[in-house]
Amino acid sequence: MDTTREVVIGPGFRIGGGAPLALIAGPCAIESQQHALEMAAALKEVTAAAGVPFIYKSSYDKANRTSVDSYRGLGLSAGLSVLQRVRQDIGVPVLSDVHEVEQVMAGAEVLDVLQIPAFLCRQTDLLLAAGRTGKPVNVKKGQFLAPWDMQHVARKIDTTANPGVMLTERGASFGYNNLVADMRSLAIMRSFGYPVVFDATHSVQLPGGAGSASSGQREFVPVLTRAAVGVGIDALFLEVHADPDRAPSDGPNMLKLADLPALLSQVVAIDAIVRQAA
Template structure:
């Protein structure tokens, strides 16, 4: 068992020996009704599986391949929708921020603030998110080695927030491809980090589809199972009721049944290896 201390997210202990924490939802808010529908659906699935859960969805995807790509409803409208999801569905909510000026408004609404992978070394952003007092989901950049993300995590901890989850989402492997080094989970754990696997972004084929990012959905389950065996504390997946029609990251997203199957597999592996109580 790792000596990594647990953190707290949305009232749940997350870390070695604790229950798997699940973060899931569509990549971006396509409409108010769509966000509410998905939150209800995913709450039902995670309740059946008995796992603590946070609904994730982005109000603005600022790092799209093309300037013509769908981004979402924007800060004000997006946070209004996420606030409604949180109140009416009764689930914790996660969203990402790309600018320090967005941290304050986001912190008024959501429970976990995510720092995008491309921005994981932006000191001002990391510190601002940490000082918000909300849970921090720090995505490990595609260009950052597992043993080096500890420096970004320390920025948040030293800004006064110990509740930092570090999420693996693959590393750049040549052009238009990512690879996950499963040794990285052990390295991050040895550095005292609580770790999460983003099994859907890890199958991206960045900028590979004529101004859009492609993906290989069929490998999501494989990577999630492998990460469960390697020792993760949380699982992150994007889920869409009709991935082939999603406005963002559809090729990487799971449909609801695939999501449920993946979480069941991950739970079985963790229990078999003694990573959590059965």
């Protein structure tokens, strides 16, 4: 029996508590309104065919960049306006990062899920502000944290009486310019009772690996994805782009849109076996 909490994303959409495996996906950063609408529509079509509930993810501001010259997105106001159009026109829930307490209320007016970036996962005021909105909050585990330390992070949000906490594994620092995904962390964090998400694309990132930008090993995204679903998770997080090599942010670790249908087919099959055995 699944003992994780059930997080309500919207009407008929749940993550955890035995709900179907969900997908959080989209380009790393918002590039334009037209691009966001096209990507959201394409992802909705692919996930609907696979029978996988879908949340559109794209960042209005990528504040944690390697270089001051790195692309960050459209900014808070313009970016949230784009995500609102995606939500209305495409009819899918939307998720984006909030980096400062001052961004939280504006984000909560548009976003179905507020996401706390990994580097900010211990920022108490940010966690509490996000929790007090009542919106679901997805917290990415810091690359510097042990999985058991995330129970303290989650409990900060619990103090706001917000039941919608999700925890995401996105790899741990392993030497310089490298991350490693420890599959044990998924089981450890899930044992706390919170739905767990696996971020396969950031787990293959090589932070600062390209000198003035991060690099990545896109070819390992399917490998880690299959492994994580085999462990048992509640949702997948995949940054997806039609042409990652031309993307302004995180291209080397993003999955190609054309490769998503086959991967989802594998994931659905693996997830069914895991749930049957549980």
